[in-house]
Amino acid sequence: MAAKGKNRAEFERWMRQAERDLESARSNAKAGFHEWACFISQQAAEKALKAFLYGKGERTVVGHSILALLNRVDRYSPIKKGLKNAKRLDEVYIPSRYPNGLEEGSPTEFYDHEDAKQCIELAALVISRVKEQSET
Numbered sequence: 288m289a290a291k292g293k294n295r296a297e298f299e300r301w302m303r304q305a306e307r308d309l310e311s312a313r314s315n316a317k318a319g320f321h322e323w324a325c326f327i328s329q330q331a332a333e334k335a336l337k338a339f340l341y342g343k344g345e346r347t348v349v350g351h352s353i354l355a356l357l358n359r360v361d362r363y364s365p366i367k368k369g370l371k372n373a374k375r376l377d378e379v380y381i382p383s384r385y386p387n388g389l390e391e392g393s394p395t396e397f398y399d400h401e402d403a404k405q406c407i408e409l410a411a412l413v414i415s416r417v418k419e420q421s422e423t
Contacts, residue, residue, distance in 0.1 A: 298342030298421060302414075305334035309410050316403035322394035326383040328406035329353065329376040332413040336360055339417045353377050353413070364420040373409050 308331035316324035329351075336356035337348045343363050350356065354374040361367040382388030382397070389397055 294342050294344050298338045301334050301338030301341055305331045305414055312407050321398040321403040322383045324403035325379040325398050325406040328410035329380050331410040332376050335414045335417040342421055366416050366420050373413050376409055
């Protein structure tokens, strides 16, 4: 069932930011800031999943884990099917920002174009699936 009324407004508010974050991730990747593209992709997916939950009327949606949010969303809709690899975004949440999240080096040296591309594709897929499922 699609979100209605205030739930719909909250869904749309969070989705606007998720889509904006995805645009930012693409811009960062293009500029060579691959670590930030990875992190912002995680943020885009997180906000899209939270949008879904707010759209279903949930009041408090906390946490940053894509896998945990997917499991929560899955209670309403089989969104997790086809998004198994989205949990990869959990792996970039800390190490893409902090040098001590990596064994050695820094995020700018660790993350590359392929990492950014993969994270952006995963976030775009999450956003797309959330939109599809919120319309049903």
